[in-house]
Amino acid sequence: MADFLRHEMKNQSPEQRVKNFDEVALGFDKATAKAEAERCLNCKNAPCRKGCPVGVNIPAFISYVKNDDMDGAVASLNGDNSLPAVCGRVCPQERQCERFCVRREKAGGSVSIGALERYVADYALKKGKQQERKVKTTGKTAAVIGSGPASLTCAADLQSHGFDVTVFEAFHKAGGVLVYGIPEFRLPKDIVKKEIDNLSEMGVKFRFDTIIGKTFTLDELRKNFDAVFIGTGAGLPLFLKIKGENLPGVYSANEYLTRVNLMKAYDKNSITPVQRGKHVVVVGAGNVAMDAARTAVRMGADDVTLVYRRGREEMPARREEIIHAEEEGVKFELLTNPAEILGTDGKVSGIRCVRMELGEPDSSGRRSPHAIEGSEFDIICDQVIVALGTSPNPLLRDGATGLEITSKGTIVVNPETGETSLENVYAGGDAVTGAATVILAMGAGRLAAKSIIEKLGDK
Amino acid sequence: MNKILSRKKFSENVNEYVISAPDVARRADAGQFVILRVDEEGERIPFTICDFDREAGTVTILVQTVGYSTMKLATLKEGDCIADFAGPLGKATDLDEYENILLVGGGIGSAVIYPQIKKLFSKGKKADVVTGARNESLLIYRNEFKTYARNLYEMTDDGSAGEKGFVTDKIRNLLDGGERYDCIFAVGPLPMMKAVANLTRGYGIKTIVSMNTVMVDGTGMCGSCRLTVGNEIRYACVDGPEFDGHLVDFDEAIARNGFYRDEERSHVCRLTGGVR
Structure with a gap:
């Protein structure tokens, strides 16, 4: 008889984890994984699958776990998802697969699909190289711009269908937001590295320190490759446009997280400078804001306050990240909007905020906040991290003749195929949607790869 | 990896490096810069492109020893390699519209x-x-x-x-x-x-x-x-x-x-x- 209630992963205790950058969630052990897998009812119509942007056959891989056939589970999952160890950790499952699970309301809670995915993926990474599938080459080449989740998915799918794929990355390391943005304690960099090593072993070539729009242009890539995929993401940080924002001590979340993660400032022996704020205010309430706040806790802050202009219901972060942040002592000032960053002796000394109330739903369907007159108050702080979101990086547009771009800077694509206004040039991920999630980007990378394979691959 | 083809001492703490970087040299122009990392653990630091030779595939930078990374760079000799050399970045300067x-x-x-x-x-x-x-x-x-x-x-x-x-x-x-x-x-x-x-x-x-x-x-x-x-x-x-x-x-x-x-x-x- 299967357990009725959903199993959750064990976590490092809040007291312990705020002192390290090790992963918070510890994953399932074998017995828990099996017990949780047995909770899956293997529904015929598999409602969970419609919540997955890459259409993972969830009941199938879970069935293998149930039957102790881990290699079968790996084969099944890897066939659907090229980055399962990443997705199992960073997908907002409660809004996707788990949201549609029939057990959600009345039968002890949704099956822990994310935790099971992670369990299977980690088993595969630990076991090492899978037997290689011989792939017949198509003789076609593809350039993939950027190496974040959209690009990696597209590259994997194309390479496994016989394309000769080259990934162009501006940084010195592959992974995009998976390595510069998402912190070690949420997504260990070893996991990302192993997933990327798998791609290299498949034959995907990586060219680092190569900025498309600068080192080479899209026009040049089009001449030299049969197909191009643009997965350049949304790298340009948005700021508040309030007084004091350029004071030393005000960071974009991108800068703060890049210094700490990619440039390893979390390691005291690293040479990367970063301010270790004592009283830190983070502005925003998405996953990036949670990452920044929780990083600041681990960097030794005495207190970290998260300021968000809407209410708890509207916070866009994953539920688990919000809970973890609170457990780690991050204080939430909700319905609160920054009005000015205060400085003393040329450095941040506080942030002036105003209380907000929610009005009618706006075009995004969220209730729009309004300032309450006379409600200004100050929070004392020495560091402010702005996590308001990002917009697409404009560098690519130099030498991208005829590439259609919206007024917001996002790339226009055919939603059915992912193709841009240029023939055989595809795009997906945050570069198309504006800042969104890893899994949506992966879905877009997969769609583009499918279109490219259908159009240019072997018939 | 990019090789240091030559290193010349300009003054007590300024060295000129000619770096092999054909991809950067190809599109480099006056006013642009590169980002380099000395080694795998290095910071990313910007340097102005002082000179470039598209045919030879080289870019020249001038480095003043001011901090940790530039000191590390100063320990490298001709024939050594630096980990990363990305560019050309930034906009080129165009003074065409001016006469005097x-x-x-x-x-x-x-x-x-x-x-x-x-x-x-x-x-x-x-x-x-x-x-x-x-x-x-x-x-x-x-x-x-x-x-x-x-x-x-x-x-x-x-x-x-x-x-x-x-x-x-x-x-x-x-x-x-x-x-x-x-x-x-x-x-x-x-x-x-x-x-x-x-x-x-x-x-x-x-x-x-x-x-x-x-x-x-x-x-x-x-x-x-x-x-x-x-x-x-x-x-x-x-x-x-x-x-x-x-x-x-x-x-x-x-x-x-x-x-x-x-x-x-x-x-x-x-x-x-x-x-x-």
């Missing part, structure tokens, strides 16, 4: 005006050059400037070469003496560029400066290089590095650039055992 140009270089900033004078010279345009440094040994590209400049004015704080005084003294002197420049391109330490901009504002002469800011990625991603220019946020890495000197908020830029100084000092101490 004065280039001003302070200290290592002369490395930025050197490719400009070369470019202007190759287009048949004549320009005057003012260079300044603390003393004679810190003046760089002296012969090259002599070759390419219409008039070269050297200034040193101690009078060991050229005239004694600051570059602003010479600029004022030239303008008061009746020179009619339609553009001044000034590059050097922030306080020098600020002083030049403040001076030329009174004369109403278009003044372009090149902003050397703190950077991480150099591609518009981190925002650490942000400046206020004419009340708007601009990024030195993608919108610059050149800006209208009369619109730049220099005091803010100076405050931002000094932010990591203490931390940088402690790293240097670790490398040298406290000796600088």
